[in-house]
Amino acid sequence: MKLTFYGAAREVTGSNFILDAAGKRIMIDCGLFQGSSATKAKNFDGFKYDVQSVDYVLLTHAHIDHSGRIPLLYKKGYRGTVICTKATKDLCDIMLVDSANIQESDTQYKNNKRFRAGLLPLEPLYTIEDANLALKHFIAVQYYDLIKLDDNITVKFSDAGHMLGSASITIFVTEEGKTTTVSFTSDLGKPDTPIINNPEVLQECDYLVMESTYGNKKHILKEHPEERMFEIIEDTISNGGTVIIPSFSVGRTQEMIYAFNENIALKKKFSIFNKIPVYVDSPLSTLATEVFKKNTQYFDDEAKQYILKGDNPLDFPNLIFTKSVEESKRLNFDNSPKIIISSSGMCDAGRIRHHLKHNLYKEKTTVLFIGYQANGSLGRLLVDGAKSVKLLGETIEVNARIEMIDGFSGHADMDDLDKYISQIKVKPEKIFLVHGEEDQLYPFAERINNTFGIETVIPENYYTYELKKGEKVYELDHDRVLTENTYKKLTLLDLVTDVKRQVKDVSELIAYDEINNLDDSQITVLIDLYAAMRQNIKDLILGVESNTKVER
Ligand SMILES: [Zn+2]
Structure with a gap:
């Protein structure tokens, strides 16, 4: 049985995991990457697996960082079902169409600009049509029902107390006569969140994929x-x-x-x-x-x-x-x-x-x-x-x-997460920590180790792990090319953001009095430096645009 992480590993958005088990490919969540422009750019990277090889999608809840790339799956040819609770389905009916609407209008706005600049138009990530196609394939289930996907795979949704209809998902897989249980907490709610129930603690599992948004942080104002x-x-x-x-x-x-x-x-x-x-x-x-x-x-x-x-x-x-x-x-x-x-x-x-x-x-x-x-x-x-x-x-x-x-907050804090683990009756062999930034993941992993003696893994995106009960989890050869490509793209985007910030700092220095402290020759040096930088940036833009220029 293999578990691969394609999003929300060492970050909080873009949840997307695939469990290969008993001859089937089961996807858990397919969310949008949200946040900085470098993170959002990952939505346009395309899926790093053949979407048609996926047999089922299980959706934990409607938040767009968990559901927002489902229309893209259908755009790319997936035609299987998406299994979720009824409230999640009802919420997705409006949220995925809304998300598609945003994709379409954002692209339209960019294309108007590109048209005036003589550039080829961009395609939206997905359209309202893609979202509507996806929504036709949603199947609603009840909490705690045992849903048999086939003879060897059974799935159960339980209340995660995070938003209306939100679920933790447990997958029971039988391979060679042995049953292994893999659970995904998904986002866990804060106890006593208004309107909805408290998170249900899982009873037992062999492997747990757990959220860590507040893995090392306490909510300051918990009461009232x-x-x-x-x-x-x-x-x-x-x-x-x-x-x-x-x-x-x-x-x-x-x-x-x-x-x-x-x-x-x-x-x-x-x-x-x-x-x-x-x-x-x-x-x-x-x-x-x-x-x-x-x-x-x-x-x-x-x-x-x-x-x-x-x-x-x-x-x-x-x-x-x-x-x-x-x-x-x-x-x-x-x-x-x-x-x-x-x-x-x-x-x-x-x-x-x-x-x-x-x-x-x-x-x-x-x-x-x-x-x-x-x-x-x-x-x-x-x-x-x-x-x-x-x-x-x-x-x-x-x-x-x-x-x-x-x-x-819609998320459990570190005390709630610790309490959650302490209440699991039969503790998991391994806990994979996801859906958290690094400053939350590492201290949380250490605490789990010290308090419960459970081994933890902090996976990276595109890493695959072999799960064999009673044996050490080992990392299969991950796709280094993918990791490197994404890394390079992020480095470029970070550089661009940095240059933007530096230019802003300098313009503020010039706008205020600091410039008066410089003499003429120092100002001349600055002018030369900036003229050279402007030329470099012009060359850069020409280089990027030469591939996308429209013939008119
Ligand atoms: Zn959520």
């Missing part, structure tokens, strides 16, 4: 993050400001609505909240909220109680879902205090960018982050204290108050 949120809102609103909450459209936004709705005591204490409008400004969030309302069987007991009492847990009087683009734009020019919940959660796309552009420079604004901000994202820059940011072609000064409440 709502109180802190209401405090920040009260502060900002009473100063006449606006609170902007960047939020993932699916999951987090609904949890926020629920948190605003259910905390009656806090709403009494911070009563200003009831007097201001709370806008949810994201078409996808509006659609997703409808999917939540149709899937109340996935709610936890508390949320179910609300419904039984006749209350809608996802609605309250001052909540407004914006509908049209015009309505969204109007919010940018309305200076009255309000709360805007908009997406994307890491501020890399979507309407949130317009709200930030119109509010970040204002001192009265508060931007309140409530979720994970990946390296390289605009959200991470803001959380890390950037003084100015580039947004929609403009440089915007950051004068707003930036706050982060990590207690709403």
